[in-house]
Amino acid sequence: MEDIAIALDISEVRTGSFDGFEGMLLTDQARSVGAILANTRRGLRRARFTIAHELGHFLLEHHVLSYETGFRCRAQDLRETRESRRHQKQETQANQFAIGLLAPVKAVDKYLSQDPDLRDAQQLRDALDVSLEACLRRLVERRPEPLAAIWSKDARVRYWHKSNDFPFIQLKQGDRLPQTTQAFRVHADSKSGFTAFLESPPMAWTSRDDIEIFEQTRLSPSGHAVTLLWADNEARDDVDEEADPYHHELSEPRFR
Structure with missing residues (x-):
């Protein structure tokens, strides 16, 4: 994820134990440059998703900065699925970008059994290094x-x-x-x-x-x-x- 972010004009990705936020994107309104901070307190797998989430904010140019210096995302923002207010909608879109990048459809579908099964989500988690929650949401979306x-x-x-x-x-x-x-x-x-x-x-x-x-x-x-x-x-x-x-x-x- 760090290599992908750097290749897409993110100047720095910094992971560590931070207080008060889950992830942060430091950038300007023109997205001329960006730096990502990802909290590791919930584990490296969660930090990996956070990097993808903040990269989504950086690449989705219609997103309006939540602060003068960029975006600051809390833990609940990385579960956001509501579509009403602008902030909530932007968090939803950043999450959709992240799961699409980390668990693309082609990779997900080959792990789906003939019938629904929670074990499929666990296998998907281990194969793609994405949280079980994200994998299960993906399973619900992909199955008929x-x-x-x-x-x-x-x-x-x-x-x-x-x-x-x-x-x-x-x-x-x-x-x-x-x-x-x-x-x-x-x-x-x-x-x-x-x-x-x-x-x-x-x-x-x-x-x-x-x-x-x-x-x-x-x-x-x-x-x-x-x-x-x-x-x-x-x-x-x-x-x-x-x-x-x-x-x-x-x-x-x-x-x-």
Whole structure:
């Protein structure tokens, strides 16, 4: 990543332990020159993503500097997926640039199994040296099935990411995982590793009861977990197939 940045007119890339920011791009409005600082406190893999993120700010010339001397990005900015205000939109675009550079489509697709599997994201992480979270987001985006990923800690939701065709998710940051789900039981058992896909109550995750949802969870020894949800949006035979014409998914909650 440092070699790529230098080849694209970044004069210096400096990594180290910094306070108050995850990454910084020092540049001027004309982008005549740039220098990147990347925090290593979260590990070298995270710092590598930060360099790619700041390089995105440098190359995306329509981005407006957040400070007189350039861009300063916090940890939550490197998870930003909202599309509303200018700062949030720029952080989203810098993240999209970074994951496109670090995990290009051609490299990602060859690691995808016939069916969705959290193990694919782990293999992708090890092969491309990108975080498991970034790889799982990439997996959700690249697969044709309606998928969602729920990140949790000690059985409480941290955040989630879903494909456009996955149903509306009711859970918010800090909510306790539904006790009827395999994800909750995995946290309760504290047994690290991967589970198999099992059917899950759809109303535990969404506002719909006319679909089937399957879930798979990976729990780490630290108590952090990620759950992959796979939805079958075809209406079940035992429910009225006529959809409510006045019900629409108006918005998707986003949170940090």
